[in-house]
Amino acid sequence: MARQPLRLHSGRVAPLRRNHVDTDQIIPKQFLKRIEKSGFGPFLFSDWKREPEFVLNQPKYQGASVLAAGVNFGCGSSREHAAWALQDAGFTVVIAPSFADIFRGNAIGNGMLPVALPDAAVEQIQSRAETTPGYCVEVDLERCEVRDSFGLKESFTIDAASRQRLLEGTDEIDLILKNERDIAAFEQRRVDLIA
Amino acid sequence: MGSSTLLDKVWNAHVVRELEDGRSLIYIDRHLVHEVTSPQAFEGLRIAGRKVRRPDLTFATVDHNVPTSARHLPIADPLARQQVETLRDNAVRFGVPLFDFDSGRQGIVHVIGPELGLTLPGTTIVCGDSHTSTHGAFGALAFGIGTSEVEQVLATQCLALAKPRAMRVVFTGSLASGVTAKDVALAMMHRLGVSGGTGHALELAGPLIDSLSMEQRMTVCNMSIEAGARSSFVAPDQTTFAFLEGRAHAPKGADWTEAVARWGQLKSDAGATFDAEITIEVSALAPLVTWGTRPDMVEPVTGRVPDPKAAASEGDAKAMERALAYMGLTPGTALDTVPVDRVFIGSCTNARLEDLRAAARVAKGHRVSTRVRALVVPGSQQVKADAEREGLDRIFAEAGFEWREPGCSMCLGMNDDTLGEGERCASTSNRNFEGRQGRGGRTHLVSPSMAAAAAIEGRFTDVRQWEYR
Numbered sequence: 157m158a159r160q161p162l163r164l165h166s167g168r169v170a171p172l173r174r175n176h177v178d179t180d181q182i183i184p185k186q187f188l189k190r191i192e193k194s195g196f197g198p199f200l201f202s203d204w205k206r207e208p209e210f211v212l213n214q215p216k217y218q219g220a221s222v223l224a225a226g227v228n229f230g231c232g233s234s235r236e237h238a239a240w241a242l243q244d245a246g247f248t249v250v251i252a253p254s255f256a257d258i259f260r261g262n263a264i265g266n267g268m269l270p271v272a273l274p275d276a277a278v279e280q281i282q283s284r285a286e287t288t289p290g291y292c293v294e295v296d297l298e299r300c301e302v303r304d305s306f307g308l309k310e311s312f313t314i315d316a317a318s319r320q321r322l323l324e325g326t327d328e329i330d331l332i333l334k335n336e337r338d339i340a341a342f343e344q345r346r347v348d349l350i351a
Numbered sequence: 352m353g354s355s356t357l358l359d360k361v362w363n364a365h366v367v368r369e370l371e372d373g374r375s376l377i378y379i380d381r382h383l384v385h386e387v388t389s390p391q392a393f394e395g396l397r398i399a400g401r402k403v404r405r406p407d408l409t410f411a412t413v414d415h416n417v418p419t420s421a422r423h424l425p426i427a428d429p430l431a432r433q434q435v436e437t438l439r440d441n442a443v444r445f446g447v448p449l450f451d452f453d454s455g456r457q458g459i460v461h462v463i464g465p466e467l468g469l470t471l472p473g474t475t476i477v478c479g480d481s482h483t484s485t486h487g488a489f490g491a492l493a494f495g496i497g498t499s500e501v502e503q504v505l506a507t508q509c510l511a512l513a514k515p516r517a518m519r520v521v522f523t524g525s526l527a528s529g530v531t532a533k534d535v536a537l538a539m540m541h542r543l544g545v546s547g548g549t550g551h552a553l554e555l556a557g558p559l560i561d562s563l564s565m566e567q568r569m570t571v572c573n574m575s576i577e578a579g580a581r582s583s584f585v586a587p588d589q590t591t592f593a594f595l596e597g598r599a600h601a602p603k604g605a606d607w608t609e610a611v612a613r614w615g616q617l618k619s620d621a622g623a624t625f626d627a628e629i630t631i632e633v634s635a636l637a638p639l640v641t642w643g644t645r646p647d648m649v650e651p652v653t654g655r656v657p658d659p660k661a662a663a664s665e666g667d668a669k670a671m672e673r674a675l676a677y678m679g680l681t682p683g684t685a686l687d688t689v690p691v692d693r694v695f696i697g698s699c700t701n702a703r704l705e706d707l708r709a710a711a712r713v714a715k716g717h718r719v720s721t722r723v724r725a726l727v728v729p730g731s732q733q734v735k736a737d738a739e740r741e742g743l744d745r746i747f748a749e750a751g752f753e754w755r756e757p758g759c760s761m762c763l764g765m766n767d768d769t770l771g772e773g774e775r776c777a778s779t780s781n782r783n784f785e786g787r788q789g790r791g792g793r794t795h796l797v798s799p800s801m802a803a804a805a806a807i808e809g810r811f812t813d814v815r816q817w818e819y820r
Contacts, residue, residue, distance in 0.1 A: 175670060176545055176645055180784040185763050189416060189430035191390035191437050193498075203786045226666075228546040231579065232784060233763075234481040235388065236497035257549055257581050258481060262497035315513060317372035328499065329399075332507045335368055335376055339509055342367045342378050 159267040159325035165248050166294045167221030171282035172211055175226035179259060182230070182238040196237055197244030217285075222249045222293055224281045229270075230259025239266045249295050251302065253278055264318045265328065271295060271302060277310045284308075297322055353620030357584050358517045358552045360617060361492040365475050367509060374511045380474040381491075382504050383460045384411040384447065386438040387765070388479030392502035393441040403445040404508045410469060411442050412450040414459045416765040419728050419755035422452055431766065445505075458731020458757045461485040461699035465569065466733050468598025472587035472614040477504055481576045482699045482781065488568035489595070490587035490617045492552070495576065515581065516626035518551040519619070522559035524634030529815035531709065532567035533701060533779065533798035535559070535631075536574035537639040540647040542631055548580030551627065554619060555585050559633055565594040566705040573700045574781050577646040586618035640686050640811055641783045641796040643674035648783075650686060652801065652813045658682035677785055678793050679773065687811050689795075693776040694725035694806035695788070696752075696799050698762035701779035702730030704737050706799040710779075711743040713803035716820025719751035720809030726768060727752050728760040752806065764788045777805035 187199040204210045211217060223242070229252040230238060239262040242250070250263065251271045263270045273281075284306065285291045294303045297319060302310045321328070332339075355363075367376040382405075389411070396403070403409055416431040426432035442449035450456040456463060460478050464470040464486055472490035477483060479501045486493035500510055520539065553575050560568065568585050575583035585591075592611050595601045602610040637651035648671075650657065656675065659682065662668035675682065680689070696702070696710050707729060719725050727747050729735035735757055738744060744754045761768040762780035770776050770792025779802050783794040797805065804814045 175666060178782075178784045180763075180782065180787050184786055184790070185765050188387050188765065189428075189434055191394070191434060193391045203790055228549070228579065231545055232481065232577075232782060234479060234495040234497055236391075236479075236499060239497070254546060254549065256546070256579060258495055258497060262499065265497065265499040315373070317370075317374045317511070317513065320372050328511065329401075329503055329506050331370075332376065332503060332509050332511060335370075335509075338368045338376070339378070339507065343508075346364075346378070 159327070161325040162248070162267055162269055162322045163298055164294065164296050165221070165269065166292055167248065168217070168219055168290060168292050169222045169224050169281060169285040170211055170217040170220035171285040172223055172225040173282055176228045176231055177225055178232035179230055179235050179238040180232055183235060183241040188235060188237055193240050194244060196241035197246070200241040200245040216289060219246065221246050222251060222295065223247050224278055224285060225250060225252045227253045229255050231256040234258045236262040239263045239268055243268055251278055251281060264321055267322065267325065269295060269297060269322055271312050273302065273310055273312055280308065354622040354624065356517045356619045356623045356625065357490065357554055357586055357617060358492070358515070361473055361475070362514055364473065365492070370511055374513050376509050377475060377512050379477050379504050379508050379510060380408060381464070381469055381476040382409045383464055383476065383478035383483070384409060384501070385415055385460050385478070385480065386413050386434045387415040388498050389441065389501055390434060390437045391498050392505055393445065395502040396445070396505055401506045403447060403505045406446040408508065409447045409505065410450070411438060411447050412457055412460055412463055413438060413452070415759045415763065417758040418766050419758050419760050419768055422756050428766070455732050458733065459699045459702065459759055461573065462703060462730030462734060465489065465565070466598070466731055468595055468601030471595065471601065472591060473617050477510070482573050484575045484580070484582050485569050485573040485699055487572040487575070487583045488565060488585050489591055490584055490614065492582055492584070494582040515552040516550055517554060518548065518580070518627040518629070519554045519556055519625040521557035521628070521630045522555065522633055523557050523630060524559060524632045525562065526559070526633055526636065527815065529800065529817070530636050530638055531798040531800065532563055532570040534636055534639045535633055536571045537641065537646070537649045537796065538631060538633065538636055539571065540574065540577055541649050542629065543578040544647045545577060545645050546579040548575060548578035551580050553580045553583035554625070555583055560585055561588065564705060565590060566703045569703070570700055574646065577781060587614045638798060638801050638814055640801070642678065642680060642686065643671065644677055644783055644785050645674070646781065646783060646796060648674060652686050652811055654686055656680045656682050656684040656686065687813060690775065690810045691723060691777045691795070691805050692774045693770060694723055694802050695728070695761040695776055695778040695780065696726065696802050697728030697730065697760050698780035699730065699759070700781045701799050702728060702734065704734050706779065707734065707738050707743050710799040710803040711746045712819060713800045713814060713817055714750040714752060714807065715746050717750055717807040719806045722809045723806050725752045725806040726755055726761060728755045728768070729757045731757050750807070761788050777802045777811065
């Protein structure tokens with residue numbers, strides 16, 4: 157199924173000052189028993205939300221659509237439910253110094269943008285989110301830039317394929333099936349190895 | 352002289368074509384499916400009116416949320432039951448073979464794949480589970496995928512992928528008695544950290560790896576994802592071939608001879624270059640225990656809980672403080688004085704026959720501490736049957752361990768096998784994240800023999816000093 161293209165996203169920032177946020181925290185295992193893709197938002201960071209001071213419990217970050225987190229965001233389990241939960245809770249962009257590979261792929265596959273920025277830029281965005289009510293950033297995937305009203309203009313790199321998938325909202329299965337003849341030929345050629 | 356890595360060789364053999372966007376279309380030889388990460392993928396096929404392209408290359412089992420006791424009764428948890436029933440329905444509807452409770456072959460996906468000979472050298476293997484890296488022990492390119500990718504593989508038997516970089520991890524030296532493959536995996540965590548392998552496929556090599564059994568190699572490959580590496584490899588050798596010969600799905604007769612000749616070529620060329628290379632010397636390694644909430648927060652059992660004041664950075668210090676507060680530990684505490692409430696011997700890391708033998712050897716003739724509740728959960732129905740044939744179940748039962756039915760169990764606590772708030776567990780699993788085994792539960796990762804010894808002593812203890820009976 158084709159997705160909504162993602163070209164430019166403006167949104168409020170929630171700062172999550174933790175490194176190595178694993179997918180067990182993003183969506184704890186007790187919520188993985190649903191057989192749908194929707195409805196995971198209320199369970200996002202469910203265990204951490206039990207701490208009253210947890211960032212997403214604070215009224216000033218309600219409605220945030222950009223999460224600014226620490227290094228290696230999304231490590232651990234391959235559960236795509238982590239991406240579904242973030243998206244269902246309203247997040248479209250995660251900014252962090254680095255991401256775990258499986259989470260990164262899951263996010264892109266769901267039309268969410270993982271933006272890798274240098275530590276100092278992430279720290280600046282987190283600080284501004286903490287001190288400036290309603291602080292927003294603008295994430296421009298066409299120019300590969302993150303901007304804010306303080307004059308921040310930080311460029312980021314993203315591999316060409318991921319960028320194209322997000323910009324066009326292409327469906328991965330449709331893309332793969334354009335190569336049906338090659339796949340069938342491969343199966344003929346490699347029949348001894350496959351089975 | 353060639354210059355290809357093992358990764359190059361397996362990758363190149365599976366490129367259907369290069370795509371315009373810079374990725375490669377990679378053919379998948381084996382797709383393992385379980386109940387938790389597949390329902391939405393099958394639903395996607397149904398909505399689009401698609402079939403499973405190669406049900407003959409797709410294999411399903413139930414493992415993540417199944418109960419490990421009272422299997423003759425319907426699953427009590429209605430949501431877990433619905434997920435299992437959904438997989439059963441999908442298996443019938445899409446023609447996918449399912450290793451269910453009554454098959455005699457049910458078990459953790461990463462235990463049954465190798466056991467059935469589905470996991471073969473030089474193949475590509477995926478599963479909607481991050482510990483798919485386990486199968487790399489056979490020289491397969493094996494990695495975990497998300498549910499959207501599960502749907503893609505079901506529909507097309509392919510994935511569009513960017514090739515990972517290659518990192519060689521060379522292990523030198525030999526292991527002291529009582530030090531195991533699990534300790535090697537944890538030592539690798541200590542060295543690489545939880546993101547040192549991101550973007551890489553690891554090739555595990557060196558004299559130590561050559562000397563390990565297949566089960567031990569699987570334990571090390573299993574945990575490469577904890578270092579961020581989605582896949583890891585060991586070049587196949589005589590140990591690999593001896594393990595596979597005669598397995599249900601392994602080639603037979605002339606096909607076997609031909610396959611072994613082909614598999615013998617699956618190693619990095621002498622002239623191969625790697626994007627990164629590290630060496631880990633293991634001769635001085637002691638049994639390890641994790642103390643924090645990441646698998647790289649690990650120390651020797653003879654060591655102490657570290658002090659955040661000694662951390663390399665302010666960020667590290669904060670992470671350590673938070674981990675210690677969660678774990679209920681004080682800096683400077685000797686790890687071999689830390690008491691445990693629960694012991695879990697199981698998971699795709701350590702629930703194979705050799706693991707259970709190692710634990711039983713420690714348990715034999717001893718009694719589980721009165722303060723401890725200890726579970727042994729075999730990795731598969733086959734492992735359970737083999738262990739019972741050897742009498743391991745009786746050794747465990749006589750020592751006071753509970754002997755359960757196979758599944759993922761307390762590794763992630765999706766079923767009833769969970770820790771309570773504040774309970775401390777010596778666990779042979781792979782993740783000590785906050786809440787992993789139950790909200791507020793405190794997980795310490797150890798080897799099977801260390802877990803068994805902790806069950807008996809009621810605290811962590813150096814199994815190198817164990818009094819075997």
